[in-house]
Amino acid sequence: MSSRLGLFLSTLIAAFICIGCGENSPPDESAPPAQPAAAAEQSSAPVPNLQKDPRVAAYLQQQVQMQRTALDGAGRIEVHSAWHYTGFSFLSPDPNAQVPARLVAVDATISGHTAAFDIDDVEIVDGVTNYSYGSRPHFAYLDLDTGELLPGGQGPAPAPKAQRVLLIYGFPKNTKSLKLAYWNKIQTAEAVPIAASGWGIPHPPTEKTNKLGGPGLKLGD
DSSP: OHHHHHHHHHHHHHHHHHHHHHHHSOOOTTSOOOOOHHHHHHHHSOOOOGGGOHHHHHHHHHHHHHHHHHHHTOOEEEEEEEEEOOSOOSOOOOTTOSSOEEEEEEEEEEESOOTTOOGGGEEEEETTTOOBOOOOOEEEEEOTTTOOBOOTTOOOOOTTSOEEEEEEEEEETTOOEEEEEETTEEOOSSOEEOBSOOOOOOOOOOOOBOTTSSBOOOTTO
């Protein structure tokens, strides 16, 4: 009886020792490392081919057609002069911009265009590097002959008749010349120098206020 009990205890102790050895034994370096589940799923996922996606193809085709239509209606843009602008504008350079900026004005005539032409799409471009600094200028229509501002409410002649415009842009302060472009196509063959000064749109009159900050009232009204 005692020998059987001793044999049983010996067997039980050996089993515990084997279990402990299995937990503390070093990993088998010859076995390949297990791949994480997330990585396995990611590697097995198919990569979409955007070139064959009909939605992408339709979008690209639409963009190309829009550019062709825009360029067909661009006509010709002739720049008369450009200058550092200090008059009234809805635009204002960002004083915290990494590249110091200023406002510049461009006196230009547009001719031979169609009704699809959009002044908002006229871009201002560095005269040397041809780098575009964007579109959407503040603009005003001018008299075709004198270059003076048209009276309020009076618009330009309809396309394709020529129209003269004042275009105002934010532009790098140290850039000395400019060009104009329309839908990424340069419209002015030669760079136009930026003069130090020129005329500007008059600032609108400011409304008089009373001491409380409200609009002033004329006596007798």
